[in-house]
Each structure stands twice: as structure tokens, then as C-alpha cells.
Amino acid sequence: MNRRRKSIRTITNEEGIHIEQTAKAIKTDAGLKNNLRKKKWKTFAQQYQLILMSVPFVGILALFSYLPLWGWIMAFQKYSIGRGIFGSEFVGFDQFVKLFNDDWFYTVLRNTLAMSLMHLITSFAGAIGLALLLNEVRSRLFKRTIQTITYIPHFVSWVVIASIVTLVLSPDFGPLNELLIWLGIVDEPVFFLSKEKWFWVIHTMAGFWKELGWSTIIYLAVLAGVDPALYEAADVDGAGRFRKMIHISLPGLMPTASILLILNTGYLIATGYESQMLLGNNLVMEYSQVLDLYALNYSMQIGDYSYGVAISMFKSVVSIVLVLLVNSWAKRVGQSTVL
Amino acid sequence: MRSRTKVGDGLFNVFNNTLLLLLGIATLYPFLNLLAVSLNQSLDTMRGGIYLWPREFTLDNYRLIFSNDRLFDSAALSVLRTLIGTGLSVICTIMVAYALSRREYMLRKSLNAIIVVSMYVNGGIIPIYLMIKNLGLTNTFAVYIIPGLIGAFNVMIMRSYFDQLPDGLVESAKLDGANEWQTLFRVVMPISLPVIATITLFISVGHWNSWTDNFLYNSKESLTLLQYQLMQILMQTTEQVSGGIGSGTDDAILNFTTPQSIRATMSMVVTLPILFVYPFLQKYFIKGMTLGAMKE
Numbered sequence: 001m002n003r004r005r006k007s008i009r010t011i012t013n014e015e016g017i018h019i020e021q022t023a024k025a026i027k028t029d030a031g032l033k034n035n036l037r038k039k040k041w042k043t044f045a046q047q048y049q050l051i052l053m054s055v056p057f058v059g060i061l062a063l064f065s066y067l068p069l070w071g072w073i074m075a076f077q078k079y080s081i082g083r084g085i086f087g088s089e090f091v092g093f094d095q096f097v098k099l100f101n102d103d104w105f106y107t108v109l110r111n112t113l114a115m116s117l118m119h120l121i122t123s124f125a126g127a128i129g130l131a132l133l134l135n136e137v138r139s140r141l142f143k144r145t146i147q148t149i150t151y152i153p154h155f156v157s158w159v160v161i162a163s164i165v166t167l168v169l170s171p172d173f174g175p176l177n178e179l180l181i182w183l184g185i186v187d188e189p190v191f192f193l194s195k196e197k198w199f200w201v202i203h204t205m206a207g208f209w210k211e212l213g214w215s216t217i218i219y220l221a222v223l224a225g226v227d228p229a230l231y232e233a234a235d236v237d238g239a240g241r242f243r244k245m246i247h248i249s250l251p252g253l254m255p256t257a258s259i260l261l262i263l264n265t266g267y268l269i270a271t272g273y274e275s276q277m278l279l280g281n282n283l284v285m286e287y288s289q290v291l292d293l294y295a296l297n298y299s300m301q302i303g304d305y306s307y308g309v310a311i312s313m314f315k316s317v318v319s320i321v322l323v324l325l326v327n328s329w330a331k332r333v334g335q336s337t338v339l
Numbered sequence: 340m341r342s343r344t345k346v347g348d349g350l351f352n353v354f355n356n357t358l359l360l361l362l363g364i365a366t367l368y369p370f371l372n373l374l375a376v377s378l379n380q381s382l383d384t385m386r387g388g389i390y391l392w393p394r395e396f397t398l399d400n401y402r403l404i405f406s407n408d409r410l411f412d413s414a415a416l417s418v419l420r421t422l423i424g425t426g427l428s429v430i431c432t433i434m435v436a437y438a439l440s441r442r443e444y445m446l447r448k449s450l451n452a453i454i455v456v457s458m459y460v461n462g463g464i465i466p467i468y469l470m471i472k473n474l475g476l477t478n479t480f481a482v483y484i485i486p487g488l489i490g491a492f493n494v495m496i497m498r499s500y501f502d503q504l505p506d507g508l509v510e511s512a513k514l515d516g517a518n519e520w521q522t523l524f525r526v527v528m529p530i531s532l533p534v535i536a537t538i539t540l541f542i543s544v545g546h547w548n549s550w551t552d553n554f555l556y557n558s559k560e561s562l563t564l565l566q567y568q569l570m571q572i573l574m575q576t577t578e579q580v581s582g583g584i585g586s587g588t589d590d591a592i593l594n595f596t597t598p599q600s601i602r603a604t605m606s607m608v609v610t611l612p613i614l615f616v617y618p619f620l621q622k623y624f625i626k627g628m629t630l631g632a633m634k635e
Contacts, residue, residue, distance in 0.1 A: 040445075043443075043445050044445065047443075047444060047445055047446075049518060049519035049520060050438040050441060050444050050446075050519055051438075051446065053434035053435060053437060053438040053519070053523075054434070054435050054438045054439075054446060054450060056431045056434070056435070056488065056489060057431065057434075057435040057450075057489045057494070058450070058453075060485070060486070060488050060489050061453060061454070061457050063470065063474070063486075064467060064470065064471075064486050065457040065460070065461055065462075066453075066457070067462075067470055068461070068462025068463070068466035068467045068469075068470045069460070069462050069466070070462075070466075071462055071465070071466030071469055071470065072462065072466065074466070074469075130362070133355055133358060133359060134359070136351070136352075136355050137355065137356065137359065138352070142356065142359075145363070146359050146360075146362065146363050147621075148618055148621060149363045149366050149367055150362065150363065150366050151617075151621070152366065152367075152370070152614065152617070153366060155544050155548075155613050155617055156548075156610055156613065157547075157548030157549075157550070157566055157609060157610075158548070159548075159550060159566050159569050159570045159573060159606075159609070160569070160606045160609060160610055162573055163373075163569070163573055163602050163603075163606045164369040164370075164373065164606070166573070166602075167369070167372065167373065167376075167599070167602075167603070168369060170599075172385075172387065172599075173386075173387025173388065175368075175372070175390075178387075209365075209366070212362075213366070217625055238344055239344070240344040240347040240348050240351065241347070241348045241351045241352070242347065242348075242351045272551075273464075274551060278570065278573065278574075292464050295463070295464055295465050296464060296465070296555075299465050299468070305465060305469070308464075308465040309463070309465045309466055311463075311465075312462065312463025312464055312465045312466060313463060315463055316460065316461060316462065316463045319459070320459055320460055323459050
């Protein structure tokens with residue numbers, strides 16, 4: 001089977017070279033352009049089915065990824081819905097001057113970055129730790145069971161996660177409060193979700209719990225590929241399981257881990273608003289509101305679209321710059337990059 | 340020396356397995372607790388102390404949810420969205436991934452470039468909102484399907500899978516006179532079932548769990564999804580306790596049961612379908628995920 005496949009490939013390859021050479025020989029300076037155009041037209045005709053297959057995707061990208069960039073013009077206008085983009089008055093950088101003098105903007109930016117960073121660090125450490133521990137489990141059944149269970153929260157919606165968090169932290173017989181009272185740490189139930197200082201922690205813990213198991217998949221795959229000879233050599237030296245984990249498995253993960261960490265810092269500002277909106281409430285707004293929610297509030301409630309677009313645009317531009325920086329950094333470190 | 344490592348290994352094993360077991364319990368417990376609360380009589384739940392088992396077993400909470408017309412319609416709409424959205428998305432993703440995996444495809448490079456750029460550059464939440472509004476997609480069912488029809492991430496996973504299929508496969512189909520559609524549907528797809536199962540799972544879960552598009556674009560009652568109903572109930576109860584405005588509940592359903600019970604029951608209703616489907620697909624998606632991620 002394998003050999004047959006190979007032979008087919010070589011024949012077509014040889015044919016290709018042969019055809020190309022004859023084509024080259026025929027081409028004179030005058031006929032070159034014409035020939036090229038013909039050739040292009042011919043491939044186009046041959047590949048129209050492939051082109052048809054790509055049409056939906058290109059359409060979606062154009063409509064929802066590229067055309068909205070046109071809307072950035074609004075950030076330089078005093079946009080009114082009635083007049084539209086073409087009729088609205090241009091105000092230069094006024095919106096951005098307003099943005100950079102807006103105290104609440106800095107609060108919201110701080111919240112966005114702080115929550116992203118906390119999530120990045122905890123999920124990174126958690127994924128590596130759990131992958132190492134799972135890798136040491138001898139019973140396949142036990143390992144699979146734990147994997148299956150810890151993947152569940154990844155597939156559950158944030159709405160349900162938020163519902164679980166409110167239930168667990170509830171001051172009315174919530175399990176956490178019951179536990180704290182039983183241990184004698186607090187005297188009466190604490191209403192955690194109304195405490196500003198706790199919001200980042202709660203948000204981070206919820207995200208950690210949701211994605212912990214799922215984030216180990218890639219690391220487990222890397223661990224499966226570590227050379228068994230290394231472990232055997234360590235056996236001969238009398239190393240125990242724990243030391244093998246620390247001195248062989250962990251270093252084996254490091255190349256993948258560092259590249260993932262570097263790449264993920266590029267997304268620090270590009271996070272959404274779903275979890276913050278669901279877990280937050282009026283009492284903790286100063287710590288829960290993020291850039292997207294601020295932009296939404298400004299546009300939908302106050303009706304100032306230009307300011308909302310300015311916020312969105314700031315976010316997009318910063319995130320592009322971050323990604324580019326991070327990529328060139330990764331390149332310098334000598335790792336493969338995405339761009 | 341030897342025996343000391345053995346004792347150490349044994350201790351490590353015990354410690355490791357205990358830790359993982361605790362983690363498993365910490366992951367599973369909240370779901371079991373929700374289930375117990377949803378199966379317990381609502382007024383009795385207010386007394387506290389419901390952990391793993393309902394104290395006064397009843398199906399009333401579920402009965403209430405399914406007898407409420409609004410909730411029932413939302414559930415039907417969510418199912419419809421998931422079915423239609425997943426079907427269309429999966430087909431379109433397969434098509435473009437197949438085209439991209441063909442090395443001689445003339446638009447391959449330029450398509451790749453616009454995909455990669457689109458993964459990093461986006462207009463932001465407000466420009467996209469206005470775009471959808473200008474297209475007349477607000478307050479339509481189509482807004483649930485079209486904007487998210489094809490995701491770059493899923494295309495990448497699918498393409499990596501197609502890329503590692505043997506070259507001769509497509510070529511020999513071509514030699515037999517098959518056109519591109521036939522090659523895709525008769526040759527490539529039948530041997531790509533693992534990755535198709537993976538993508539189908541991701542996309543369908545995404546559709547089932549989504550509520551932000553409902554929140555942003557559809558204010559019509561008849562277009563409300565189940566997750567959004569749950570989200571509103573959740574926000575209502577947190578607003579009530581935080582003393583916010585709009586705490587007057589117009590929901591007739593809350594007269595018969597407590598917010599806590601209704602929340603737990605609805606959480607179960609939206610979670611159970613996923614729990615039934617996902618374990619069966621686990622072995623596929625682990626393979627699909629790692630393949631896609633490693634290639635990137």
C-alpha cells in the first residue's frame with residue numbers, strides 16, 4: 001500500500017517537472033505574459049470547486065472581522081445614529097483625549113489586566129502541576145476517571161458556573177460559609193460576592209476551577225512523548241518517583257510551557273466580559289467592570305457610540321501591539337511562533 | 340537504598356492519589372449539590388443542609404419549568420439553534436479546511452494570511468455590534484447562526500488533521516476521476532470521523548452555552564434562549580440581595596418556588612445534555628485537540 005502511494009506520487013512529480021520544462025522551452029518573451037495569464041485562468045477553472053468551498057468563510061471573515069474595522073472611523077467623530085458614518089462630524093482625537101483623562105477608564109483597564117494576569121498565572125501553574133500528577137498515576141482507570149471529571153466544567157456554560165459560585169459562596173447555608181463557621185474561622189456568614197476586595201480572587205478561582213482539567217491536555221501529550229530512556233537511566237541511579245517527576249518530567253514540559261506562556265501574555269487585554277458580567281453586581285463594580293462592559297455601557301445606555309468605539313479600538317490596538325511584541329520575543333528566544 | 344526509594348514511592352503514590360481524588364470530588368460536588376437541590380422541595384431547601392441527597396424528594400421544580408410556556412419555548416429554541424447552527428457550521432468548516440489543506444490550491448496562501456490576521460485583529464465589541472445591526476440581523480434567529488458560522492480555531496484543528504492524511508489519498512481519488520466534492524465527501528470525510536466528532540462537540544457546546552448574542556442582539560421575547568433565561572434569573576437574584584433596582588420580579592414562576600431552587604433546576608436542565616454526550620466523545624477530542632495544538 002505504502003509503496004503504491006509513493007510510486008503514484010513520483011510519477012505525478014516527474015510529470016509535473018516534465019510539463020513545466022516543456023512549458024519553459026516554449027515560452028518566448030512575447031508569449032510569456034499571455035501564457036501566464038492562460039495558466040492562471042486554467043488553474044482557476046480547475047479549482048473553482050475549491051474556491052466555492054472557501055466562499056462562506058471568506059464572506060464571514062469579511063463581514064464580521066474586516067468590515068467592522070471601518071467602524072473605527074467613528075472614534076474620530078461625534079457619531080450620531082441618524083447621520084451615520086458619512087454624515088457625522090469629525091472631531092479628531094477628542095474622544096481619545098477624553099479617554100485618557102477619564103479616571104474610570106483607568107480603573108476598568110486595571111481590572112481587565114489584573115484579572116487576566118491572575119487567570120494566566122494560576123491556570124499556567126495549575127495545568128503543569130495537574131499534568132505532572134496525572135502522569136504519575138499508575139492505574140489507567142483512575143487516571144481516565146479523574147480526567148473525565150475534571151474536563152466537565154470546561155463544557156459547562158459560564159451561566160451555570162456563576163450559578164454554582166453564588167450557591168457555594170451564599171451566605172444562606174452556602175457550603176463555604178458552613179465550613180468556615182464549623183472550623184471557627186468566622187462567627188457569622190460572610191457575603192463574599194458583595195466584598196469588593198474578594199472579587200478578583202473569586203473570579204480567578206472560578207476560572208481556575210473551570211479550566212484546570214482541560215488545560216492539561218496539551219501537557220499530557222507532551223509528557224507522553226518524553227524519552228523513556230531518561231526514566232530508566234534515573235532508575236539505575238536510584239531516583240524515586242518524585243525526583244523523576246521533578247528532574248525529568250518537569251524539564252520535559254518546559255519548552256512547551258514557556259512558548260504557551262509567552263503567547264498567552266499576548267492575549268492579556270483581549271479577554272471578554274462574560275465571566276465578569278455574570279459574577280459581578282452593583283456593589284463590586286469598581287473591581288468587576290472590564291473594558292468591554294464599559295464600552296457596552298457607554299454605547300447602549302448613554303448612547304455615545306463614538307466613545308464606546310474609542311474604548312474598543314484602544315483595546316484592539318493594544319492587543320495587536322502586545323501580540324506582535326510577544327511574537328518577536330518568542331522568536332528571539334528561539335521558539336516557534338504563530339505569526 | 341532500594342527499599343528506601345520504594346517506601347518513598349509508595350508514600351508518593353498515596354499522596355498523589357489522595358490529592359487527585361480530592362480534586363475529583365471538588366469538581367463533582369457542586370454539580371451533585373445542584374442536582375440534590377433541584378430534586379428537593381423548594382421551601383425545605385431554604386432551611387439549608389442539602390448536600391448530596393435531597394431531603395424531601397420531589398420533581399415539582401422540573402415540572403414547573405417544563406410547564407412554564409416561556410421556558411419551554413426557550414428550551415425548544417435552544418435545541419433548534421444548536422441543531423441548525425452545528426450542522427451548518429460543521430459543513431462549512433470542513434469545506435474550507437479541506438480547500439486549505441490542498442497544496443496546489445491557488446488561494447491557499449492568501450486565505451491563510453487573512454485567517455491569521457483575523458485571529459489577532461478585530462474591530463471590537465461596538466463596531467461588530469453596529470455591523471450586525473446595519474445588516475439587519477438584530478432581532479432575528481439568523482444572528483445566532485451567521486456571525487459565528489465558521490471559527491478560525493476550528494478550521495485550524497480540522498486542517499491540521501487533513502494535512503497529515505497521506506497525500507496519495509486525494510491524488511488517487513483524482514486519478515479515478517472524482518471531483519473535489521466527491522473526494523471530500525466520499526474519501527476524506529469517512530476517514531476523518533475523529534476530528535469531525537471533536538469539532539461537532541466544540542461547536543454544539545458553544546451554541547448550547549451561548550447567551551451573549553441573545554443579550555446583545557435579540558430583545559424579542561420569542562427569540563430568548565434557555566441560557567439567557569437562566570442568566571436573567573441569576574442576575575435578578577444577585578440584584579435582589581445587593582439591593583439593586585429592578586428587583587421586583589415579574590416572573591410568575593417565582594411565586595411557586597424559590598430563586599435558589601429554580602436556579603439549581605435550570606442549571607441542571609442546561610447541563611445534563613452536555614454531561615450525557617461528552618464522555619462518549621472524550622477519546623476523539625483529546626486526539627483532535629493535541630494534534631491541532633501541536634501543529635500550531
